[in-house]
Amino acid sequence: MDLGTHSDPLLNFALYSGLAVFLLTVVLLLMIAILRYTIDRRKRMEQALAERWQPVFIHAVEGMPIEAPRIMGRDRQTILPLWIHFSESIRGEARLRLRQLALDLKLERTALKLLARKNIRSRLLAIVALGRLGVMDAWEQLTRLVADPNPMVSLLAMRSLLQIDAGLALPLMLDELSRRDDWPLKKVADTLGEIPAEVLAAPLLQALHAVSPDNAPRLLSLLETTNLGDTWPVLAPLLGENHPPEVLAAALKACRDPRALAAARSLTTHEQWIVRAQAAATLGRLGIEEDRLRLLSMLSDSEWWVRYRAGMALTSLPFITRQELEELQKGLTDRFAADILAQVLAESALQATA
Amino acid sequence: MSLYLWALQIERWLLSLQWLFLSYFILLNLSYIALNLLSLIALRRYIDRHSLDHLPYAYTGFDPPISLLVPAYNEEATIASSVRSLLQLDYPEFEIIVVNDGSKDGTLAELVREFALQPFPEAYWQRVACQEVRGIYRSTRYGNLRVIDKANGGKADALNAGINASRFPLFCAVDADSILQRDSLSRVVQPFLEDPTTIVTGGTVRIANGCKISGGFLVEVGLPKRLLARFQIIEYLRAFLFGRLGWSPLNAVLIVSGAFGLFRKRDVIAAGGYRANTIGEDMELIVRLHKLKRMSGTPYRITYVPDPICWTEAPETLKVLRSQRTRWQRGLAESLTMNLKLLFHPRSGAVGWLAFPFFVLFELLGPLIEVVGYAMLIIGSILGVYSWQTFWIFMFVVLNFGILLSVTALLLEELSFRMYPKPAQIAWLFAAAVLENFGYRQLVGLWRFQGLLRWAVGAKQRWGEMTRADTLRNDTKVS
Structure with missing residues (x-):
């Protein structure tokens, strides 16, 4: 077959392909124009609605008398995200007043309708709205969504359940937490951070008692974001040397109780550096006079991070003065130890002057 | 052999070559259309998943701290404003490490003066090889700013020094002349939060020419006056919106722009850091990470974030553009050939069986085939092997496909x-x-072909000499 013959079917095919591609390009161009027109129109409409409704929401937040305009059916889906934005930005009584306004406007019905849609954007919006509105009627649907394979849908559904009834939803959350390792820890922490400590404390500590070594680090790291009071009874069993290094490191990081000192000291010689580094940091928080020598010897550790944490720990101990540390630094014969101590001393001096 | 026989031989040769060119052309366009469809799906999913991102959420200390590495070579004019804008990024915890790679101008002196730097006795920890570090400075004004002064070794070497000095588990390699969105770190870190196996994320880089810059940030998006820069906007849209996004769902992204990429430090150190003997160090590292992870069977993800988070100045002269494109082509060639083991390896998955062959065939050898193809078409038409009608029909198809992909x-x-x-x-x-299809694309193809030739003959090239309008950092419109 030769491209050079004009009657060649290949040539005809090429010509028609070119024409088809040209037409497709024109269609795409028209799509861009139509898309731009419709999106701009929708944005203008949303803007007009926002201008009408923002003062209403602000009045509700401030507890002023409200004369809410009538909502047209199609406007409800535009107003709902606006309401969510206001609701997520405030707390306390103001949020409750805003919630009441939404219930008066029957926005929960809009949210329930959106929840039944397939479109994920609508469903996410509905999940957030139902939680903020505290719609108990949505409990079962939201519980089902906790099992959704999409971690975002699942975690947002969990968050909404916690907003509807934290006491009831928390055991479910802690149970799911061990199964859903696709839940981003940051988002879990954000969610738990919204729950009052008195509601969170008992179930979380109970979960920590029963936790398997695999899930312990995730759960332990959540301790940092909460103020649970006495955590030592749940941490103590996790500090045994037989535990995996990740568990030991996470448990040491969460320790704030002087009873952890003995365990921290014994873990300063652990074979894994992440454990030794956390042991040094724990000694920095809780250590006493007799830990000085132990920390000094850790300045010569083979791992930079252990040396650094030991240096930091030494500078944070209240019974060693800066002058003493400077003299100690000058006397160190190990170059690595001397270098790291010089660095942490310089860092603390900079922090003091900042 | 008589002239007649020679002519016959050439005709036969040209006629058989037409098949190669035609098959290549069909395969190329089918691949791009497939990538387009994948991008469309990925983009839709991404936008849906992030539809609630505008809602206020509190920082809870779980956002991993990030070390920003800023390699600088002869950046005296712009480095202070670059660092100032980086200091204003909206992220809970980050440090900035500027690496002065043996600059011959006053880059270091400018940094010392502007940020009240003082020598700092840091216990420098060399985990990846790099040139000698001459000194480490710390800002007395900004606790999260340090400067590494080292002997010249190139951008890759500077990044390695930055990795050695960095404290945090994630590092972000940033070009000193890039403009970042204020929330760029929060956006690019998302895949690390969503999937713990993520080791690299890259963001979309856009052209800043024509945009309004204020206080080191982009405040208004505009178009450049020069057609050359406008062509590059289209190129960047193509390259990022489907060239990279399309590969992301397959976990086969082979390029993360050197201008902005976030890496898990542990994995980069395990891979040996950046290779100083390549000019395409950003791509080479990504391909090598794929290779190491695939060969060891370790689960991992290299993800692309489509949000426009980094803005860079595009060359506005043909000379600078030519130098950039030949450099990029050489970098591509080095990155692929250094990791050739990935190609069709039984364990290499979508990377070795789809992305790598795609890059070899269409990105690496593409310019060669294009240049030969165009030359063959022109010579064949002049010699009468093909009719001029054939020539014009073929050009019509090629140009229409080019326009279609850009649209x-x-x-x-x-x-x-x-x-x-x-x-x-x-x-x-x-x-x-x-318009870019009428000359510009062909010219770029020719430059890439030259880059390929230079790589083949082993010519040396180091830090890209990029003549930039220094207005990028000023409160002005870049033109």
């Missing part, structure tokens, strides 16, 4: 981020999408 990228942009708000801007971009 598709424009459509993806309209469906997603709509960074160009004025209808006139879209009209101009469409005009650029059409």
Whole structure:
């Protein structure tokens, strides 16, 4: 077959392909124009609605008398995200007043309708709205969504359940937490951070008692974001040397109780550096006079991070003065130890002057 | 052999070559259309998943701290404003490490003066090889700013020094002349939060020419006056919106722009850091990470974030553009050939069986085939092997496909981020999408071909000499 013959079917095919591609390009161009027109129109409409409704929401937040305009059916889906934005930005009584306004406007019905849609954007919006509105009627649907394979849908559904009834939803959350390792820890922490400590404390500590070594680090790291009071009874069993290094490191990081000192000291010689580094940091928080020598010897550790944490720990101990540390630094014969101590001393001096 | 026989031989040769060229052309366009469809799906999913991102959430200390590494070589004019804008990024915890790679100008002195730096006795920890570090400085004004002064070794070497000095588990390699969005770190870190196996994320880089810059940040998106820069906007849209996004769902992204990429430090150190003996160090590292992870069977993800988070200045002269494109082509060639083991390896998955062959065939050898193809078509038509009708029909098809792909990228942009708000801007971009097919693309193809030749003969090239308008950092419009 030769491209050079004009009657060649290949040539005809090429010509028609070119024409088809040209037409497709024109269609795409028209799509861009139509898309731009419709999106701009929708944005203008949303803007007009926002201008009408923002003062209403602000009045509700401030507890002023409200004369809410009538909502047209199609406007409800535009107003709902606006309401969510206001609701997520405030707390306390103001949020409750805003919630009441939404219930008066029957926005929960809009949210329930959106929840039944397939479109994920609508469903996410509905999940957030139902939680903020505290719609108990949505409990079962939201519980089902906790099992959704999409971690975002699942975690947002969990968050909404916690907003509807934290006491009831928390055991479910802690149970799911061990199964859903696709839940981003940051988002879990954000969610738990919204729950009052008195509601969170008992179930979380109970979960920590029963936790398997695999899930312990995730759960332990959540301790940092909460103020649970006495955590030592749940941490103590996790500090045994037989535990995996990740568990030991996470448990040491969460320790704030002087009873952890003995365990921290014994873990300063652990074979894994992440454990030794956390042991040094724990000694920095809780250590006493007799830990000085132990920390000094850790300045010569083979791992930079252990040396650094030991240096930091030494500078944070209240019974060693800066002058003493400077003299100690000058006397160190190990170059690595001397270098790291010089660095942490310089860092603390900079922090003091900042 | 008589002249007649020679002519017959050439005719036969040209006729058989036409098949190669035609098959290549069909395969190329089918691949791009498939990538487009994948991008469309990925973009839709991404936008849906992030539809609630605008809602206020509190920082809870779980955002991993990030070390920003800023390699600098002879950046005296712009380095202070670059660092100042980086210091204003909206992220809970980050440090900035500027690496002065043996600059011959006053880069270090400028940094010392502007940020009240003082020598700092840091216990420097060399985990990846790099040139000698001459000194480490710390800002007395900004606790999160340090400067490494080292002997010249190139950008890759500077990044390695930055990795050695960095404290945090994630590091972000940033070009000193890039403009970042204030929330760029929060956006690019998301895949690390969502999937613990993530080791690299890259963001979309856009062209800053024509945009309004204030206080080191982009405040208004505009179009450059010069057609050359407008062509590059279309190229960037194509390259990022489907060239990279399309590969992301397959976990086969082979390029993360050197201008902005976030890496898990542990994995980069385990891979040996950046290779100083390549000019395409950003791509080479990504391909090598794929290779190491695939060969060891370790689960991992290299993800692309489509949000426009980094803006860079595009060359506005043919000379600088030519130098950039030949350099990029050489970098591509080095990155692929250094990791050739990935190609069709039984364990290499979509990377070795789809992305790698795609890059070899269409990105690496593409310029060669294109140049030979065009030359063959012209010579064949002049010699009468093909009719001029054939020539024009073929050009018609090639140009239409080129325009189609650019318009598709424009459509993806309209469906997603709509960074160009004025209808006139879209009209101009469409005009650029059409016009770039008449000369510009062919010229770039020729430069890439030259880059390929230079790589083949082993010519040396180091830090890219990029003549930039220093206005990028000033409160002005970049033109």
